[in-house]
Amino acid sequence: MDNNNAINLSNITKTYNLYNSHTDRVKETFHPLRKKYNHPFNALENVALSVRKGSSIGIIGRNGSGKSTLLQIICGILKPTAGTVEVIGRISALLELGAGFNPDFTGVENVYLSASILGIGQKETEKKFEEIVEFAEIGEFINQPVKTYSSGMYIRLAFAIAVNMKPEILVVDEALAVGDIFFQQKCIQHMQQLMQNCTKIIATHDMQAVANLCERILVLDQGKVIFEGSPLKGIEYYTKIMHNKRFKKSCEFEPGINKVNSIDILEENDWVDVSEDSRAGACEIIIEKLKITSKECVPINIVKADDYIIIHLIVNSLLPKEDVIFGYLIKDRVGNAVFGENTIECPTGAISIQKGRYRVQFGFKWPEVYPEKYTITVGIGEGNHPSNHTIQCWAHNLLAVSAISPNRFIHAMFNNPITHMTINPVR
Ligand SMILES: Nc1ncnc2c1ncn2[C@@H]1O[C@H](COP(=O)(O)OP(=O)(O)OP(=O)(O)O)[C@@H](O)[C@H]1O
Ligand SMILES: [Mg+2]
Structure with missing residues (x-):
C-alpha cells in the first residue's frame, strides 16, 4: 500500500443471503438435498477506496446504500465477502448507537473499557480522563450506569472518548446528528481545529457537516460508488440522482402566469398536493399543488447562497379577480420567519386573472x-398594499430545504458586514 495512505480498499463486495420468508429459511435448513431457498444480495459491490493519511472523506447516499456496511468493514467489525482491506493506524469508531459500551457499567467504567479496547493502558487513560469528562459535559451522570443515559448523553460520552484518545483514524457513522446543536458545533470545531492530522471518515445525511468537514466525498448508491470528488460537486450530484429517479420530464421556466390543463400537470413529477385542511384564507383562489426547483427546473432540497430557486404553484381561481399577488415566507426550524417577499414589488406587480386554473412560477x-x-x-393575496390585503390562500410549511454554507461561516441568522474600524493608542 502507498505509504501516504491510511486506508486502501479494493474490490470490496459484501453479499448477504436473503430469504423471502422465515419459512424459506426453515425449509432450507431441513431440506434433505440442501436445496437453496435464498437469493444473494450485494450490500456493497466492487467498492474501491484509498484515503490519504490526515485527509477527511465524507460518505453520502440514500438509506440502505451501504454506508454503514462500508464503515464496519473499515473498522474490521464486518468481513467482506470479497476484496482486500488494508488499514494502517489506530481507529476510534463512533458507529450506530449501542456500539461499544457495556450498559451495566458506569460512564467511568466504560471510559476504561473503551480505552482498553483501543489498546490504551490504565495510566494513559487516567491522564486523559478529566479531558474526556469535561468534553462530554454529562456532569455527575458519569458515575451512573450508561443504561440510564439519554441517547444524547450516550453519544456525548462516546464522542468524548473517541476524539480524546487521539486516534489516527476516526470513523463516524451518523453519530453527529444525535447530540444537540451546541454539542454538534463543538464536535465539528474540535475535529476541524484539533484533529487535523487524524484521518476522518464520516457517513452522514447532514450536507452542511460534509461540506464543512470533508475534502472529498464518496456517493454510494445500491452498494456501488457512483461519484467521488469534491464535496460541492458530490452534494450536487447526490441531489440530482435523488430526484432523477422520480423526475421524468423537465419543465420550462416561463415567467408570468400560464393557464394549464390538468393533463400537462399530471405528466410532471414532484408536485406536492395541498390538502384542504392545510389551506387558510378566503379561498376564492386556492393553491392546489406546489414544488420548488432550481432554475433548470430540477427539483431541489439543498440550497446555498446565490442559488436561484423557483417556486411553482398550480392555483385555481374560482372567480375572476383583480390585484392578485403571490408571496413566500421562509421559516427556520423553530418557526421564525427569516425572509420573504411578495410580487407587489416585482415588475409584474398585482395582476388580474379570469376564473380558471393557472401555473404560477416565481x-x-x-x-x-x-x-x-x-x-x-x-400565499396568494388580493390587494395593492404589501401588508394590508385580503389573504386568499396560505399553504404553510409544505416544502422544506436544507441550506448549506460551505464557503463562509455564518455567525447568526445571517451576517451583517462590519464596514468601519479604527484603533488608537490611549494614555
Ligand atoms: N445483516 C444483514 N443482513 C441482510 N442485509 C443487510 C444486513 N445488514 C445490512 N443489510 C442490507 O445492506 C444494505 C446496506 O445497509 P447499510 O446499513 O450499509 O445502509 P446505509 O447506507 O448505512 O443506510 P442508512 O442511511 O439507513 O444508515 C441495506 O439494504 C440493508 O438492508
Ligand atoms: Mg447507516
Whole structure:
C-alpha cells in the first residue's frame, strides 16, 4: 500500500443471503438435498477506496446504500465477502448507537473499557480522563450506569472518548446528528481545529457537516460508488440522482402566469398536493399543488447562497379577480420567519386573472443565511398594499430545504458586514 495512505480498499463486495420468508429459511435448513431457498444480495459491490493519511472523506447516499456496511468493514467489525482491506493506524469508531459500551457499567467504567479496547493502558487513560469528562459535559451522570443515559448523553460520552484518545483514524457513522446543536458545533470545531492530522471518515445525511468537514466525498448508491470528488460537486450530484429517479420530464421556466390543463400537470413529477385542511384564507383562489426547483427546473432540497430557486404553484381561481399577488415566507426550524417577499414589488406587480386554473412560477436568489433546515410557506393575496390585503390562500410549511454554507461561516441568522474600524493608542 502507498505509504501516504491510511486506508486502501479494493474490490470490496459484501453479499448477504436473503430469504423471502422465515419459512424459506426453515425449509432450507431441513431440506434433505440442501436445496437453496435464498437469493444473494450485494450490500456493497466492487467498492474501491484509498484515503490519504490526515485527509477527511465524507460518505453520502440514500438509506440502505451501504454506508454503514462500508464503515464496519473499515473498522474490521464486518468481513467482506470479497476484496482486500488494508488499514494502517489506530481507529476510534463512533458507529450506530449501542456500539461499544457495556450498559451495566458506569460512564467511568466504560471510559476504561473503551480505552482498553483501543489498546490504551490504565495510566494513559487516567491522564486523559478529566479531558474526556469535561468534553462530554454529562456532569455527575458519569458515575451512573450508561443504561440510564439519554441517547444524547450516550453519544456525548462516546464522542468524548473517541476524539480524546487521539486516534489516527476516526470513523463516524451518523453519530453527529444525535447530540444537540451546541454539542454538534463543538464536535465539528474540535475535529476541524484539533484533529487535523487524524484521518476522518464520516457517513452522514447532514450536507452542511460534509461540506464543512470533508475534502472529498464518496456517493454510494445500491452498494456501488457512483461519484467521488469534491464535496460541492458530490452534494450536487447526490441531489440530482435523488430526484432523477422520480423526475421524468423537465419543465420550462416561463415567467408570468400560464393557464394549464390538468393533463400537462399530471405528466410532471414532484408536485406536492395541498390538502384542504392545510389551506387558510378566503379561498376564492386556492393553491392546489406546489414544488420548488432550481432554475433548470430540477427539483431541489439543498440550497446555498446565490442559488436561484423557483417556486411553482398550480392555483385555481374560482372567480375572476383583480390585484392578485403571490408571496413566500421562509421559516427556520423553530418557526421564525427569516425572509420573504411578495410580487407587489416585482415588475409584474398585482395582476388580474379570469376564473380558471393557472401555473404560477416565481423565483429568487437564496441569501446567505445560517445553514439549517427551512420550511417554505406560500400565499396568494388580493390587494395593492404589501401588508394590508385580503389573504386568499396560505399553504404553510409544505416544502422544506436544507441550506448549506460551505464557503463562509455564518455567525447568526445571517451576517451583517462590519464596514468601519479604527484603533488608537490611549494614555
Ligand atoms: N445483516 C444483514 N443482513 C441482510 N442485509 C443487510 C444486513 N445488514 C445490512 N443489510 C442490507 O445492506 C444494505 C446496506 O445497509 P447499510 O446499513 O450499509 O445502509 P446505509 O447506507 O448505512 O443506510 P442508512 O442511511 O439507513 O444508515 C441495506 O439494504 C440493508 O438492508
Ligand atoms: Mg447507516
